[in-house]
Amino acid sequence: MNFQNRTRGILAALEEHGSIDVHTLATLLQASEMTIRRDLVQLADQGLLIRTRGGAMRVDMAQPFRFEHKAAQRYEQKVHIAQLAAQQIEEGDTVFLDCGSTVFQLCPFIRHKRIQIITNSLPIVSELLGSSVTINLVGGEVDADRQAVHGLMAAQHMQQYRAKRAFIGVDGLSSQHGLSANSEKEASTALQMAAQAEHTYLLCDSSKLERTSYFQFAPLTLAQVLITDAGADPALVTAYQQAGLTVLL
Incomplete structure (x- = not known):
């Protein structure tokens, strides 16, 4: 060629x-x-x-990342995934929520729940203020474009807490290469939240399946559950299940 x-x-x-x-x-x-x-x-x-x-x-x-631009992409799929994710959260749970745009869509489905959330996402905090949810905002350096808190102090903050569940978004998911992100910042947050949670859920629309992004940061085994949409190839779903993930569509 x-x-x-x-x-x-x-x-x-x-x-x-x-x-x-x-x-x-x-x-x-x-x-x-x-x-x-x-x-x-x-x-x-x-x-x-x-x-x-x-x-x-x-x-x-x-090009510069903007949270609002990413949140508008594949909106219907993200809402569907968020609905499924919200069903996994029980009253009284303590939950990590990262700054992913799909994770953000959880807000309307959990605002009535009496739960504790720990998050580095400013939009999630804004959306859940005044709801039944108790909010613990991670401290550290604010990334204006991502509207999220990152950095060494953020990692140290999260290390002080344990949670029942962690919900994280990824930019790419591959059966061969595992989880990947567009930035080391998101990867660091995902790793820390998963380390402090009993159960980790990947919220990932079908366009990101078998896609490898800039920074590969963890194997599939970082999480126990993948929540995606009905557009996922059945063969890929089977492959992820064989790799040990529970897949919710």
Whole structure:
């Protein structure tokens, strides 16, 4: 396959997955990893993609993150997932909620519950003020675009608490590569919440399944339950179940 055809294949893969690693591209395009790395360097020089450690991502993924933009994407699927997630929460639970846009959609379904939440999400705090929910806001440095609290102090804050459940969002979920995020900030929060919870739930719409994002941070075994939407490929659902995840659709 010549460079032009490989270029089309690389850009098509990035359009579909957002980001992808060298090994996957080499297998897909039947080329050596050395060839793919040279191609990525050339395409990055042309401004057609962004090089990452071990692969590449779409140029638009490097643009500034805005919570409200992400929250508007695949809205119906996120609401469906949030409804299923809310059904897992029992009265009296203590629950970690991260700053993911799908996790945010839990708010209208839990505001009547007498539960304690621990969250780094400013939109969740704003949405649940005045409700039956008791709120513990994680302290630390505020990321204005993500509307969330991150950093060393945030991690130390979360280490002081234990919860029955943690609900976290991820930017990519792969049976081979595990969980991935667009930022180390989100990854750090997810890892800390999962470590402090008895049960961890991944809230992940079907567009993120078998997608590898910028930063791979944990195996599938970080969580016990995956909650996704009906658009999930049944073969993928089976694969995740065989990997040990309970899958709720």
